[in-house]
Amino acid sequence: MLVTLRDDPAEAEIISHKLLLRGGYIRRISIGIYAYMPLLWKVLKKISSCVREEMAYAGALETLLPQLQPSEIWQRSNRWNDYTKSEGIMFHLEDRQGREIALGPTHEEIITVLASDLLKSYRQLPVTLYQIQTKFRDEIRPRFGLMRSREFIMKDAYSFHSTDSDLVLTYNSIDLAYRRIFKRCGLNVVAVEADSGAIGGAASQEFMVTAEAGEDLILVSDDHNYAANKEKAVSLPKIPVITESGICKVISTPNQPSIEELCDAQQIDSSQVVKVLLMLARFTDHSHIPILITLRADQLVNEVKLRNAVRSHLSIQSATLLDVIPITPEQVEEQGLAPLPFGYIGPHLENKVLHGAKTWQTHFLRLIDPTASALTSFTCGANEYNKHMVNMKWGPLVPLPSQVDLRDAEPQDQCIHNPLSRLQVNRGIEVGHIFQLGRKYSSALDAKFTNEKGNQETFWMGCYGIGISRLSQAAVEQHHDTKGICWPLSIAPFEVVIVVANIRDQVQRNLSEVLYTVLKNAQVDVLIDERQERAGVKFKDAELIGIPWQIIVGRSASIHKAELIERATLKTIELNASELLQYLLQILESTHMGLLND
Amino acid sequence: MLVTLRDDPAEAEIISHKLLLRGGYIRRISIGIYAYMPLLWKVLKKISSCVREEMAYAGALETLLPQLQPSEIWQRSNRWNDYTKSEGIMFHLEDRQGREIALGPTHEEIITVLASDLLKSYRQLPVTLYQIQTKFRDEIRPRFGLMRSREFIMKDAYSFHSTDSDLVLTYNSIDLAYRRIFKRCGLNVVAVEADSGAIGGAASQEFMVTAEAGEDLILVSDDHNYAANKEKAVSLPKIPVITESGICKVISTPNQPSIEELCDAQQIDSSQVVKVLLMLARFTDHSHIPILITLRADQLVNEVKLRNAVRSHLSIQSATLLDVIPITPEQVEEQGLAPLPFGYIGPHLENKVLHGAKTWQTHFLRLIDPTASALTSFTCGANEYNKHMVNMKWGPLVPLPSQVDLRDAEPQDQCIHNPLSRLQVNRGIEVGHIFQLGRKYSSALDAKFTNEKGNQETFWMGCYGIGISRLSQAAVEQHHDTKGICWPLSIAPFEVVIVVANIRDQVQRNLSEVLYTVLKNAQVDVLIDERQERAGVKFKDAELIGIPWQIIVGRSASIHKAELIERATLKTIELNASELLQYLLQILESTHMGLLND
Structure with a gap:
């Protein structure tokens, strides 16, 4: 059942789709x-069977x-509201009987409930269970075919452990298994440090198929020793311009509310300036907390780091963080507060400006990025319209807030592990993600085992995902040319396709049958295209569907010859049928062995 | 991860569960x-791989x-309301975005939509596509574990054909494939004629695992040439008692509204009496049609046959049949009708008694079972309280209604194919069902292909199901004893379990390892039970989980001996390790070959 389309489908945005x-x-x-x-x-069954072997x-x-x-x-795990309401990605x-049921996205x-029921003793640990299963997500914007589907x-x-260090052992062995899986599937994959997001936990790592169409930005160091999702990446910021320090004083800076205007007018570099962002964290229980973020003016704030910082600084808060948005003058007015000097706010803005706020907490959560706290002298807003402070210093009058990494690492930044190496930006498609969950879920769901001393202890957990259907499309995104797909051998729908050029020619049909039978008997996954279509249509289809090896049986079948085409390179050789078989079987075997043994 | 329970779980009603x-x-x-x-x-993977091979x-x-x-x-197929509202078995x-989505039960x-999109020409036909997938049904009463789960x-x-006869060819080849599948899975299965139910279509056949706990009743002839679901079964009814015919007249039968009372008082056999049932068919569009059902008084009405008869006689009706219920005197009153002589109603009850009914149609749908129409003379109600007619005959005054098989076939009835053979009743678990759908769905969804003459034609379709998870439990229902499960070799979770009696005994451990390695290398699916449990616990667990062959490595390991136990028979032999291996490998191979080749 080979049914191809001639025209580009309108619905598809990226080439693999x-x-x-x-x-x-x-x-x-x-x-x-x-x-x-x-x-x-x-294709999906071949990927799955590779995954099963390695798992x-x-x-x-x-x-x-x-x-x-x-x-x-x-x-019980406190995720129902997040998943069905605030983020709303869970179908339910x-x-x-009117009982609420979710369609599992994870x-x-x-x-965890099962483990708590089955794993009673430390002697049963560690245990790693896995499944290959259809999952559901009610995506806000489903797109790119299998890349972001519902x-x-x-x-x-999921793994269960009696100790943190045992979790790390399994985490590392799954890391290795994943690298083998992606390699065996013929994918070029980068492992990057990742944000743990809504899943939570301590350490996590993503596996990214590098491709232009990737939705993720990743930063990789020149020496390949460091790679991270941009959401999580760190780097050495550029060294700030240093000027002679003078006396701290207020200067008049009319109409210079933006960093650019200020630096232009004052002839200073933005790395000498501290900028302050007024944000508002909104929670599911409708509470609001104002946040004062300070970072060096030449740096950008990283939203994921910011949200994580808010979450960890407010861990007592029982409600879940909805979002962090910039505060507007209108919101300040709505709160019944005096107008704030937007554009001229400095890190020493006092809590008392929030006094009388209707629904906001009346003190700022103050966060500072190390780029700002490292400055020994800087320019900043004076908390008064059209005025800035110069030669400002951290100290009793301007106390340092909580320090936390909040800045975006940028391409061309120096790598923290090797200052000689610089970060480059790539796009990636996430095909795998591994997490050290720690005790987040086992605590929430009260999942315990009996330890060696006979005491009840909470499990340590890890979780590990691979997007099987997404991986199949990512392979196409990485392996195609202008004529169609070039599947890696290990996950191709068939290894070989025999194209019978003229199906009415008995000689061609006979030779094709012989080749087919020999290959079948040698356990080769082979397809024969005997459709009553013109030869040109069948050649084009073979290129489009991208089976790694094509055997074209045409006129030279009369002298017992056929063409062998390698799809990826389109290299063609005409060979005597028996030589062709010998050559092809050898190549197939060595390719498979190569993938297994590397 | 072998975790067994000591006590019978309270939630389970049947032994396999x-x-x-x-x-x-x-x-x-x-x-x-x-x-x-x-x-x-x-187990499920082994069943699935057998199904995949045969498909x-x-x-x-x-x-x-x-x-x-x-x-x-x-x-578009007009099933949304049935499946989500009237029957309500489809989760949705x-x-x-507020779009309604169903979780597929089928x-x-x-x-059909896909086929219509992909299969344009008769040259692409026939095509059979299948999948192994999790399905969902919001059962009214989920029960018996995997037997009726949600x-x-x-x-x-699903198969697609250009002609009806081509559909029959595929239907028959799937029938054969199913028989092979069940046989290979070690199941005793009876193929029975079945009602097509909500799926619809012409012919259909169910595959029943015979077991006491089965929810279906099936009737099988002594000569095994006929088997049918009781919903669908036909038989020769017993020959009615014949009496001399007299003059047709009204007799007084006070207080004899039931057949039993009438027969007792009048000294007649119930096979000489015609009984009339007043029923009401209710439809999804809230319309109601009264039905007058006539059958011989010694016969029972078959509800499935009745519903099918109502459907086919009212095929113009656009709404769907909800149910058919007996009419009560209260309902007659609610309709504003004069009271009807319940208990004394005869087949000649006139339509005019329905005149003025508020919501019912004002004429009866009249159906008669051949057992009643075949009577040349009979007793029946006189449509007047306390009065019956005797020596009644079909004719101008009592016209024959539409004849249709409405009666239940009963155990001990004669088989219609062989009157010398009688029907026996069995209980069965439905594990497979095949249907000749005809054009029901392709018509509804306008699915067409181009035929040889270049004209558009509607596909012929078949559909074919196997309950994979249900089958696994049905196998347990058929293969167990008082100690536990006795899996058929082909679908057992492991073929062999090696039980190390004393895990602290180095000799036992060594011998077990050797046996394990040899079996593994011979591609045997073998489990080794090295848990730190008492030997008795491990023996009991081995019996409970039911792996077909047990090797018990105990004290005689010191003289290089072990016990081999066949789970199904509990036959035990002690053998020298190498003899044991040779014997076991031979048995495993011959059992597998036997299942494949029969």
Whole structure:
């Protein structure tokens, strides 16, 4: 059932999406919902079987957990509201009894409840369970085909440990398994430090397929010893311009509310200036906390780092952080406060300006980035319109707030591990993510085991995901040319396609049958294209669907010859049938061995 | 991760459900929702791979369709209301854009839309596509573990044809594939004629695992040439008692409204009496049609046949039949009608008694079972309280209504194919169902291909299901004893378990390792139980989880001997290790070959 499209499908934005649609690999059923046709299903099965082998090798056991998840356990872990309301990415429904049920986007809750039920003693630990399963996310903007769809296949694994250090051992062995999986699938993948996001936990690492169409920005050092998601990346900031220090004083800076205007007018470098951002953290319980963020004026604030900083500084807060937004003059007015000197605010802005705020807390959460705290002397707003302070210093009058990394690492920044190496920016498609969850879920769900001393202890947990369906499309994004897909051998829907140029020619049909039978008997995954189509159509289709090796059986079948084409290079050789088989079988074997043994 | 329970779980009603819970195969997460633990997952994978082999052999291609299904296509096939409202077995939700989405309980709609999009020409036909997938049903009464759960694994296949006869060919080849699948899985399965139910279509056949706990009643002839679900079964009714015919007249029968009272008082046999049932068919559009059902008084009405008869006689009706219920005197009164002589109603009851009914149609749909129409003379109600007619005959005054089979076939009835053979009743668990759908869905969804003459034609379709997760439990229901499960070799989670009696005994450990390694190298699926438990616990667990062959390595390890136990028979032999291996490998091979080649 080979059904290809001639024209580029209008719905597709990126090349891999187009090629999968045109090649008949997928069909759209609804927004962000696709049918996996037989050719793609074969790709997905090959990826899955590679994943199963490596997970088994890492000691993990396969299981299958329900897709329907009762709301109660999501309420126990305190994620029900986040997932169904504030972020709203979890599909949910009511059953005929009116009980709320979620469609699983992830399984931390279910597996933790199960582990707590099954793993009673330290002697049963460690345990790693995994499943390959369809997951659901009600994405705000489903797009790019299988890249961000609402129904997708994941491999998700969860590990349970009696100690933190044992968790690290498993985390490292899964890290290795993942590197082997991606390599075996023929993917060029970068492992990057990552933000743990809504999943939570201590350490986490993402695996990124580098590709132009990637939604993530990653920073990689020239020496390849450091790579991180931009959300998380750190770097050495450039050294600030140093000037002679003078006396601290107020200067008049009319109409210089922006850093650019200020630096132009005062003839100073922005690295000598401290900028202050007024933000508002909003929580699910409708509480609001004003935040005063200070960083060097030549630096940009990193929103993910900011949100994490707010979360960790306010860990007592029982409600969940919704977002952090800039405060506007209108909001200040709504709070019944006196106008604030926007554009001229300095780090010494006093809490008392918030006195009488209607719904805000009446003191700032103050955060400072080390780039700002490291300055020995700086220019900043004077908390009065059209006035700045010069030669300002941290000290009793301007106390240092909590220091926390808040800045964006930028391309060309120096790497913190090796100042001689600079960071480069790449785009990446996240295909894997591993987390040291610690005790976040086991604490919330009260999951305990009996330790050697007979005491109850909370599990240490890790979790590990691979986007199976996304990986298949990422492989296309990384392996294609202008004519179509160039599948890596290990995950191609077939290894070889035999194209019978003229199906009415008995000699061509006979030779094709012989080649097919020999290859089949040698366990080669081979397809024969015997459709009643013109030869040109079949050649084009073979290029489009991208099976790694093509055997073209045409007129020279009469002298027992056929053409062998390597799809990736389009290199063609004509060979006697038996030589062709010998050559091809040798190449297939050595390619497979190469992928396994590296 | 072998975690067994000592006590019978309270939630389980039938033995297979108990054994799967106690053996640690499944864990309940919510009502009708189970986690498949690693041992069961292995069983399910073995069943699935057997299904895949046989489906591929029958020429079917594997695919994977979405579980999320947009409501629109269910509206086009006119099943949305049935599935979400009247029967309500389909889970459904609204996404963030407010679009209605169903969780697929079946995939006729999706696959028909896809086929119509992909299969343009008769040259591409026939095509059979299948998938192995988790399905969802919001059951009214989820029960018996995996037997009737709300989330379960199905293999569903759909075939597309240019002609009816081509559909029959594929239907027959899938029938054969199914028989092979069940045989290979070690199940005793009966194929029975079945009602097509809500799926619709012409012919259909169910595959029943015979077991006491089955929810279905099936009737099988002594000669095994006929088997049918009781919902659908036909038989020869017993020959009615014949009496001399007299003059047709009204007799007084005070206080004889029931057949039993009438027969007792009048000294007649119930096979000489015609009984009339007043029923009401209710439809989704709130319309109601009164039905007058006539059958021989010694016969019972079959509700499934009755519903099908109502549907086919009222095929013009655009609404869907909700149910058929007996009419009560209260309902007659509510309709503003004069009281009807309940208990004394005869087949000649006139339509005019319905005149003025508020919401009912004002004429009866009249149906008669052939047992009643075949009577040349009979007793029946006189449509007047305390009066019956005797020696009544069909004719101008009592015209024959539409004849249709409405009666229940009963155990001990004669088989219609062989009157010497009688029907026996069995209980069965439905594990497979195949349907000749005809053009029901392709017409509704306007799915067409171009035929040889260049004209557009509607596809012929078949559909074919196997309950994969249900099958696993049905196997336990058929294969267990008082100590636990006795898995058939082909679908057992492991083929062999090596139980190390005393894990602290180095000799036992060494011998176990050797046996394990040899078996592993011979591709045997072997488990080693090295838990720090008492030997007795491990022996009991081995019996409970039911791996077909146990090797017990105990004290005689010192003389290089071990015990081999066949789980199903509990036959035990002690053998020298190398003899044991030779013997076991031979048995395993011959059992597998036997299953494949029969």
